[in-house]
Amino acid sequence: MRIVLGALGLALMTAGATLLFTGGQIKDVAVWLAGAVVLHDGIIAPLVIGVGLLLAGIPARGTVRGALIVAGSLTVIALPLLLRPGAPTNPSALPLDYLRNWLLLLAAVAVLTGGLMVARWLLRRVPPPRRVPRR
Secondary structure, eight states, rough: OOHHHHHHHHHHHHHHHHHHHHHOOOOHHHHHHHHHHHHHHIIIIIHHHHHHHHHHOOTTTHHHHHHHHHHHHHHHHHHHHHHOOSOOOOOTSSSSHHHHHHHHHHHHHHHHHHHHHHHHHHHHOOOOOOOOOOO
């Protein structure tokens, strides 16, 4: 199975590299990669370090970090739709209210995170069942 998946991955990478170099989009990809490096090193990494320092004393820091990773991933995925310039020439191409939907997803992540934190807090308060010694 591992060899089959490795061969499939290699075939897909070869197809991608062929399309990249024969399609004339190498400059666009280079600009995108440079932008990704600047975004990561200039904004995302300092934010993650800062949030990590702020959360160091919170007992539920793992849960909060997980929620922030999910929220950040949703933001990265939604960013092109949120920053698109103007209305599309074809109104059926992007028909949804992406800002509202993104905010609803972030609210859902926040509510689920809060619920998980409350559930874990309640479970910690319940004493473990007493064991009756065997004779």
